[in-house]
Amino acid sequence: MQLIWLRSDLRLHDNTALSAAASRGPSVAVYLLSPEQWREHDDAPCKVDFWLRNLRELSRALGELNIPLLIRTAARWDEAPKVLLDLCQQLKIDAVHVNEEYGIHESRRDAAVADALKTQGIDFYSYLDQLLFKPGTVLTKTGTYFQVFSQFRKVCYDRLHSSLPSLVSAPMAQSRLTVDSDEIPSSVAGFDTPSETLRALWPAGEIEARRRLDTFADAQIDYYKSERDFPAKPGTSQLSAYLAAGVISPRQCLHAALQSNQGEFESGKVGAVTWINELLWREFYKHILVGYPRVSRHRAFRPETEALAWRDAPDELAAWQEARTGLPIIDAAMRQLLETGWMHNRLRMVVAMFLTKNLLIDWREGERFFMRHLIDGDLAANNGGWQWSSSTGTDSAPYFRIFNPLSQSEKFDSEGLFIKHWLPELAGLNKKDLHNPANLGGLFGVAGYPSPIVNLSTSRARALAAFKNLPSRQDAGGSYE
The missing domain is CATH 3.40.50.620 (HUPs)
Known part of the structure; x- marks a missing residue:
């Protein structure tokens, strides 16, 4: 047996x-x-x-x-x-x-x-x-694990050209055994059952996962590159929870994307190419987990960043966690997380940079909070994303690249549709004031909505100074997107 x-x-x-x-x-x-x-x-x-x-x-x-x-x-x-x-x-x-x-x-x-x-x-x-390539088989010429995604991706492309991972057939029915299935518990002690609203967003089962994949590959993948950064649009596949739990496999996803793109993964439909790229990012971070086990131990990928002077600011951390920072795009994203168990990927980067750069709070606080709330929580992807945003990780954003939440909000939620959905108390504002209600000032402030907990420009300068003081830092320069 x-x-x-x-x-x-x-x-x-x-x-x-x-x-x-x-x-x-x-x-x-x-x-x-x-x-x-x-x-x-x-x-x-x-x-x-x-x-x-x-x-x-x-x-x-x-x-x-x-x-x-x-x-x-x-x-x-x-x-x-x-x-x-x-x-x-x-x-x-x-x-x-x-x-x-x-x-x-x-x-x-x-x-x-x-x-x-x-x-x-x-x-x-x-x-x-759960991967396309076994960790340890995609290595640099010197036999080490890649630290830069673009180089890792190039080797993956070469391998996929010569040998595409094939799908495995489902088992056939077997003769009945004398062993009975156990009842699946409806809950586990210590883990509260989420709201029916949240559960309804994530129906269980392979049929639902396959339906989402087929719908995305048939109708949405063409627009993925152009729409995936706009949180008010249904531009993403909504498959991350199913991939994390293994209800669908990366091979199934790759095959569906290739089928929609005439078998191409480097040319053809830019949406399909971009989505396959995201599958390879997922792959990359799992290889990092194996090749550099310190990231499994809550350690920074770049050891010199362990010396960063992170701030102990419990009140500001709580304001971030509870969606009351006074910056609408941050608070709307955090409410989305708290209520749905999921956050739009662009906003994951925006809120992570705000916590680690503007508030200068240790990325591990954010990583832990996300894991405690994400239905698609995955150690490799979550750690990789947080360390990328905080400039402590592999192939991470240079420390001087700090997203400005206001310009990100204006660029990716220009009409304020996402903000109004998650922060209905701001729904009466026009789309100009919506992104930064603090500009209204004085008597015209929005009742019940807090003032910003931090000044964006001075906090940015504080973050740059903290990173510049590290023993081995990247070249200075700067952009504030």
Whole structure:
């Protein structure tokens, strides 16, 4: 008997480990609930709820193939070896199959499970699945992991030209086993169930993920490059939560994009090329996680930036977290996050730069807050994005590149549609005043909306000074977009 240990791969189709196990003989699937570990990793309640809802859909789909889905608890991952070994011995399992996961804790967990099983004569197989290329196979000429995305992408393109990763077929139905599926819990202690409004934005299951992918590839990908930066427009794929939980695979996404672009990924439709580029950014950050494990340990990718004199400013941090900074585009973005479990990608950069540059608050505070609220929270992408914005990361924005929230707001939400949606208290303002109500001043200020918590120009100067004082800094210069 074969055991598939499901993790961030909650789908039937194009699931490498599932397909490999089923091809070897009768199979059973298991999923481990690990609430203490999830809390330690700052996994958001809405994300845990999304996992459970997707498990219910997957359990039904597996049930139609007579593959039981079992639920076990290993509160922390160091309990996983014993829990899985007990299950294997109970069911007389010959081999356990997993799809690789990345990050220090994930790697240690899998190595410990493999060792425990092998001592009892049980095989452990792991497969490349959530990436297009195995970490360690896309390297510089000197054999190191890339630190610059454009160079990494070029090698990926060369590899894709010669060998496109193929999709894996779904398993066939097997004979009914004497093992029954477990009921999927509706919640896990310590993780509140999100609002029905939030849940309705993110329906569970492969059918929904595939519908989103098909709709995007058929109708929206052409406009992706031109519309993806405008938060009031439906310009993005809305697939990030499904990718993070493995309800859909990057291979499926790549194939859909190529199909919409006559098989091209460097030419043809600029929207498709841009979206494939985003898939490769996702890939890049996971390779960084493996190649430079310090980023898994809450360390800056660029060691010299560990010396930055971050400010301890709890009141300003709270104002940022609670969407009351007095800068409408920042507050609207933070409300979107708090209410939907998601934030538009352009705005993730804007609010991250505001926190780390204008407020000069440690990027780790922002990274943690995002993980605790994002339904698509992913260690590699979230860490990569925060370190890019704070100029501490790989291929990051130069420290003197600091987004101006007001010009970003005027450029990407010129009519104020996004701001008015999330900050209805400002809906009465004209589109000129909407971006910076503080300009109205005095008696004409907006009742109930706070004044800005920071002066943008003096705080920018403060950030530049802090970075210039680092022992090994980039060349000075400057832009304020």
